[in-house]
Amino acid sequence: MIASVFINAFRFIPDHASLLFHKGVGTVELAFAALGLAVALALPLGLWLGHKHRGLFLALALSNFGRALPSIVLIGFAILIFRFSLFGDCLVALVVIAIPPILTNSFFAVDGVDPDVVEAARGMGMKEAQILVRIELPLGLPLIVAGLRIAAVFVIATATIAGIVGGGGLGDIIANTPAYGDAGVLGASYCVAALALVTAGALSLLQRAAFRRMSPTT
Amino acid sequence: MSGLFLAKGGPVIPSFGKPDPCIKHQHWFCTSWVQKHWGDILQPALIQHIELSLLAVGIGFGIAFVMALIGFRFRVLDAPLGAFGDFLYALPSLSLFVILLPITGLTWTTIEIPLVAYTLFILYRNTISGLKAVPAEVLESARGMGLTRMQTFLRVELRLAVPTIIAGLRIATVSTISIGTIAAFLVADGLGKPIFDALEAPDIFKTELVAASALVVGLALVADGLLLLLQRALTPWGRIR
């Protein structure tokens, strides 16, 4: 009986391919929009703070606090405060979820760069912005991408919560056992996991490429 | 307020009481409502949430610790566990609760299994990496001082791994407290219940949402703080920096 649910879940996927695709697009739109916004907001801030070696407390506190905020609470407040469309409200909540790992990791990525290298660059007359972009950013890239990977998995998995408030995506299926059955819920869950793992995998490759770029051949 | 009113030969409809002003005016935080319902809604939910979280972290830590010892000694568990852990974290927490429901029913087991699973992986990783991070020279000198394998492990490796282990405990605890709210989607216990009740009201009930959310975050921060103090107590050498 339990095994049959697992098997039926695998059957559900090809049987309902177009539904899952349609819903999957919804999840992707929500998650990637949130990640994009979060990167745009958190990455520059984290890099800059890391460069200045300021705001360690902020970075740590934010990461702690972010982990403590339940996603459902964020969505609730977004609906109350922002009153955008459902998609917009859920987007806001997911951006808030994505910011801490990106901010914290980009902070530590830059903050942790060998100070001697930075000093040498300063000695050569490089401006602060140049140091950040040409020295610290490439050296910190692996850690930055790692943070992005964490945020991506987290956001894609959490985007499904939107389904309980009608936010669309694969969460619609997962929160709706009556209409899709246990097999459907499990099948949709596999799809979410696959989506998250593929994204994480792609970013992992990116991370390794970044590692290779900063190896001593440059 | 209308008193009794008779619907033409129909039932008598009494007046039921005073409408709660908090619902009427929808303030962000009515102290009166919180005071009134602390005992019957908020405090029981808080206590349940503490119990749920302690259970999950306790059981998770127990299993993780044993597994880490095995994994550290035999080094075979790493790869498969790592892969399974990645898959677990990629699954939405909601999925885990919904899938378990037909198997374990509307019980705390349904809540605990996913929460324990999550804490398990964080704690396993952290415990093992803490143990592995002990520098070889330290082990050498311990051996040189004549300590046996067991003594080395207990007195050196384990103690040096404590900060990493507690760091893992902190993350696991905070995550558990946060994710535990989702369980109320199915099993109406813990601080998730007032949160969902507030969300489902015809106009989202602000005060209840704010109060319950504050309790969740507060609980998480307090737990985190306590564990940090524990770490400082256990590793007095760490402060000399």
Add this chain to the structure above:
Amino acid sequence: MVRKHTRRAAKAAFAISFGVALLIGVIATASAGAAKATTKPTIVLGTKNFTEEYILGQLYGQALHAKGFKVVYKGSFGSSELADTAIRSGKMNFYPEYTGIIALDLAQTPSSHETFPKTATATYNYAKKYEEKHHLTLLNRTPFVDADTITMLRATATEDGVKTISDIKKLGSFNYAGYPECQTRITCYAGLQSIYKLDNLQFTSLSSISVYTLLDQHSIDGGDGFTTDPQQKSKKYTTLVDNKHIFGWENVAPVLSKKLLKGSNGTLLETTCNKVSKLLTVGAMRAMDKAAYAQEGTPKQIAHAFLKANHLVK
């Protein structure tokens, strides 16, 4: 000598037999009395997990308790389908249900819309037939009906010029939100698709947020509000006319195990419940739902106040 002993022995024997007989008599009466008292069945009462059901459960439960029945409240069920499974498997033996849901969604007896029951009575009879197949039955139904609707903001409905559900065909697209079970129910979204033949319809499944919240934010076009919701009285909202009657006749009737109706206790149970049901008019139910929403009391307190005012409890 022997005669004296014999006489004393006879007296003793008589006394003992008399005592034993008395004892047996007392025990017999006591146990008969006790047996009579314990033949009142225990009512394991369940409800679905929303306010109106909680109130209904308390109304029936408290009225029965006042008549000497033992009532155990057995948790809340997330849907009619789950409640139906529970009562059929014996996890509970009494719960209030909506007749239309039994007849059209649980029973799924009428296969085509043309044979759907067209009146409240016909719906009730269909429902009763279904339950009786499973050793269950229905008591009398309430006057009030609590059906699904398509609720819209009055302003939007006027703007779009829609008055009946069929009018939705005129619109480009229509986003209708409701609870998850609505999607597959012929008395809800499935009916809107297959009977009204609305192909411009989209369904948004809501588990944890109210349609009224989303309507207020203009996030959806229409929502599945219920006819006894306190919000229905507000001028802000309006409902579209269900010209094809897919939303069914949703009176409430207690579903219970046939065993509970046996004997004199069964009759008492039946008359008590019917007395309660008779009082539940639309006005009464709406008033109680409103009181619960405004947190004028808990469902238990509200039910108690209502029963007390109508002399069914002290």
